[in-house]
Amino acid sequence: MQTTFGNREGMDEMSEPATTTQLVEESVVQFAEHLAADSPAPGGGSAAALAGALAASLTGMVGRLTTGRAKFAEVDATMRAIATQADAQRAALLTLVDADAAAFEEVMAAFRWPQASAEQKAAQHRHPGGLQGAPLPSRCKH
Template identity: 50%
Template sequence: MAEKLIKQTCEGFASALASKSPVPGGGGAAALVGALGAALCSMAGNLTLGRKKYAAVEPDIRVLLEKGEAVRERLLELVDEDAAAFEPLSRAYSIPKDDPTHDAVLEDATKRACAAPMEMLEQCAKAVELLEEMLKKGSVMLVSDVGCGAVCCKAALECAALNVYINTKALKNRVVAEALEHRTDGILEEYCPRAAAVAEEVTAQLRGK
């Protein structure tokens, strides 16, 4: 890939996603959606700064913005890292099965392909934590954006998990596979409900319930 995927326009990325090209795929989409969720958290924070009503929490908001920027940037990097991991995996699958290197090369490439979606899970979990705090401390005028960020992060978590599972299914080393799956399951079980709770709280506030 001569051009980084993340440097494309929104239209260009969506077109590439819809094309016959195997990358970007679900992993890249997961990372991008997670980055958008983190960005919405930052939007709420940036629009809270400078308001007298929220002066007491301004130092906290600034910390949230710093952390959110790091999460957003890392998730954007993972769009291309996920795509880069596909090429060696594709080459590994093209090695004839009677080649003595086939199994080892394929196993290594498959294991490496788990790295990007696993980190997506970790970063999206961090984003959910930031959104929880932003909901409590950010401007009430921005709660819908915080809720949207939570929905994006929940979707990104679930998408990233699918990209872990499709690779762990192919791993012959079941100890490694099960460890990755256990970690993935744990993140989903903790953070998907937390993200959903943020969105539900926002809905309740907006509808006066």
């Protein structure tokens, strides 16, 4: 999934930022710079998904450091299962880094629609982008 990011300075409200990138492909420094920028996305959801992915990475590391060691033989199977589950959670959370930012950008695009009539206001509230962001947090609950 590609998400659009960039500096909004000097842009009118209907313009899109100039650059397109995948957040998960960026360096930590670049991601932190995007979070600090004057753009509403990426924001807290993307940062939380990344933090969760890092936690899952550490959980997987502990599982792998524990398996195959004689003194932990009795928990070997459990730790292998934990590592496997942590890897799956890490992968899922990394997809949500970009998904959250993309969903929020769609919500923001819906808010930029003209609102000259009651019909246009109603259409804005029905816009699929306005609903895209809602299910994302529930996908992180596991």
